[in-house]
Amino acid sequence: MGMNPTVKDIAAKLNLSTSTVSRALTDHPDVKKETKRLVLKLARELDYQPNPIALSLKKNRTYILGVIIPETSISFFSKAISGIQEVASKAGYQVMICSSHDSVDIERQNVQTLLNSRVDGLIISVSRETQDVNHLARILDKRLPTVFFDRICEELQSTQVVADNFAITFRATEHLITTGRKRIAYIAGPQNLYNSRKRLEGYKAALQKYKLPIDDDLIIASHYEGENVKTYTDYLFNLNRQIDAIFAINDRTAIEMIHLIKQRQVKVPEDIAVVGFNNERFSAFFDPPLSSIDHPAFEMGKTATELLLQHIADDQFPIQKKVIKSDLIIRESSFKS
Amino acid sequence: MGMNPTVKDIAAKLNLSTSTVSRALTDHPDVKKETKRLVLKLARELDYQPNPIALSLKKNRTYILGVIIPETSISFFSKAISGIQEVASKAGYQVMICSSHDSVDIERQNVQTLLNSRVDGLIISVSRETQDVNHLARILDKRLPTVFFDRICEELQSTQVVADNFAITFRATEHLITTGRKRIAYIAGPQNLYNSRKRLEGYKAALQKYKLPIDDDLIIASHYEGENVKTYTDYLFNLNRQIDAIFAINDRTAIEMIHLIKQRQVKVPEDIAVVGFNNERFSAFFDPPLSSIDHPAFEMGKTATELLLQHIADDQFPIQKKVIKSDLIIRESSFKS
Incomplete structure (x- = not known):
């Protein structure tokens, strides 16, 4: 045990979970009296100093964070939830997740439901349909601590966590151009989404930097649905543009495209x-191993939650905009040395 | 429009979502008065007949279903949630998801939180740590409609939805044996989990049927964590048992193992x-394409929710145990014709 004992040290000594100890230290109603007594006694003996967040904790909390995401089955969001959960658990918070199923109607209901459950704060990534943001503006008006991530609303004044969508897509496109590619097809996401828009801008900016034409026929507006991969691939081959690269919206699409391309003896x-997007666990094991963007989903979930907890602890918490860096992982599918 | 107008027909005519129409028909407080008036007027005009579930709906509902799962980032659970969400949305219900992070402590808190949110029913798959089930028995004592799925508690008298774990693992092992394999390594899941136990039983039963020895050294107790795949693979090769088949706990493990096996020039x-387990979207595109068990995750989520809604509508709903069939998908990784 170091100089400053932590919640973890107390938990280990008493054979309790860290979340029980955190809750005991903040007088949470769910923890038994006897447990609280033991925890507080040991905390005094060890001269435990709570961190600033714990110090500022007030009563009347539910210790629940609400999360609204479009779809749990999209791997980006399920990884982000793991990050949210990790930070929340350590701080003695539970997480209540609602999926909008990419519907703005359900998203509105989700907001109401989580408010009714008196969550201490909200983490939101908006649905594909969300254009009118009144229901979200209403949360901010109530001054309920709220953090938007990934699919944010640019028009709302709120704390945001995003990836460096423009920069990383620029970089991946530049990688393709500097390794000799000239006709790069781009499978884009829905353009009403902030992140999809920024990424497409990054792709176009890279082409412009290298004075390559922007050919709208090579930009496919996809909807994240796997079913159309064959249609996209057939379309690109039927264009007769002799494309020499494809930058796909996600690894699943990229991998299915490679499969279809190989079937054509190309x-x-x-x-x-x-090049794919997301750097899924399996992508390194393909033939050829897939180049991809390592999208920091877990990190974004963690950061959003850390900011939210700071906001909950501090009414005067200033609005922050955090950008989490992505990484370009170059493997054989885009470049053979 | 057919003879019996549906909620969908009413929704289309009024340009509303089906969930708004469902809620209007059951006098849900979230729907505006004017909308309710329009819906009811059209329902009368079309002679709309609500189905038995809708008929028996009572007031004082929150129209929220609570879900407790171990981890949203496990693909089985994220697919199951999609199934839950689909059935719930159509019935005008929202879904509130808590992940136990595979901790029984958090699972206990989840139960309390969802009860506090006055959910109309619960869908639960237990954590890896859950041995003492008092907190779950308490829900049943309260007579709150509850359905367990996949990771169920055999000792609790409640409605359950499971896959045919024993039968499908038996069948996959039999496939390996009848195509000439004799030393089949098995990467098992945690044995305190119902589904992992049943699957291991299926593997052993198939060996017994064909009078092959059960070699405990070939059975690896895994913990679903991807990090150990290299350790498992090295272990199997160092055994010097000349294994001729591997049945892996999930596709990610299977695919990484194939990668490592190929590196050894085997x-x-x-x-x-x-053979893998889960039949992930990407598994068909590997080299060689992966044989796998098509685990009916989406279907299990749907069925669990349908049973839960029936239970909510009917206090006298009898306990049911549903088994959803899996499928063995044979591809080149296990058999080349």
Whole structure:
């Protein structure tokens, strides 16, 4: 045990979970009296100093964070939830997740439901349909601590956590251009979403920097649905533009495209280079291993939650905009040395 | 429009969502008076007949279903949630999801939180740590409609939805044996979980049927964590048992193992056949394409929710145990014709 004993030290000594200890220290109603007594006694003996967040904790909390995301089955969001959960658990908070199923109607209901459950704060990534943001503005008016992440609303004055969508897509496109590619197809996400828009801008900016034409026929407006991958691939081949690279919206799409390209006896990466997005666990094991963007989903969930907890602890918490860096992982699908 | 107008027909005519119409028909407080008036007027005009579930709906509902699962980032659970969400949305219900993070402490808190939110019913898959089930028995004592799925508690008298774990693992093992495999390694899940136990039983029963020895050294107790795949693979090769097949706990493990096996210049399936579990979207696109169990995650979520809604509508709903069939998808990783 170091100089400053932590919640973890107390938990280990008493054979309790860290979340029980955190809750005991903040006088949470769910913890038994006897447990509280033991925890407080040991905390005094060890001269435990709570951190600033714990110090400022007030009563009347529910110790519940509400989360609204479009879809739990999208791997980005399920990883982000793991990050949210990790930070929340350590701080003695529970997480209540609602999925909007990418519907603005359900998103409105989700907001109401989580407010009714008196959550201490909200973490939100908006649905694909969300254009009118009145229901979200209403939360901010109530001064309920709220953090938006990934799919944010630019028009709302609130704390936000986003990836460096523009910069990383620029970089990946530049990688393709500087390794000799000239006709790069781009499978884009829905353009009413902030992150999809920024990424498409990054792709276009890279083409412009290298004085390559922006060919709208090579930009496919996808809807994140896997079913159309064959249609996209057939379309690109039927264009007769001799594309030499594809930058796909996610790894699943990229991998299915590589499969379809190989079926046509076209070689990856010799004839067509392919880059994905998300760097899924399985992407390194393909043939060829897939180049991809390492999208910091877990990190974004963690950061959003840390900011939210700071906001909950401090009424005067200033609005913050955090950008989490992505990474370009170059493997054989885009470049063979 | 057919003979019996549906909620969908009413929704289309009024340009409303089906969930708004469902809620208007059951006098849900969230729906505006004017909307309710319009819906009821049209329902009368079309002679709309609500289905038995809608008929028996009572007041004082929150129209929220609570879900407790171990981890949203496990693909089985994120798919199951999609199934839950689909049925719930259509019935005008919202879903509130808590992840226990595979901790029984958090699971206990989740139960309390969802009860505090006055959910109309619960869908639960227990944590890896759950042995003492008092907190779950308490829900049943309260007569709150509850359905367990996948990771169920055999000792609790409640409605359950499970996959045919024993039968499908038996079948996959039999497939390996009848195509000539004799030393089949098995990467098992945590044995305190119902589904992992049943699957291991299926594997052993198939070996017994074909009078093959059960070699405990070939059974690896895994913990669903991807980090150990290399350790498992090294272990199996160091055994010097000349294993000729591997049945892995999930597709991610299977795919990483194939990658590691190929690095050793050993051929799949010629030298070692590999079968995975879950039939992930990407598994068909590997080299070789992966044989796998199509685990009916979405279907299980749907069925659990349908049973829960029936239970909510009917106090006298009898306890049911539903088994959802899995499928064995044979691809080149286990058999080359």
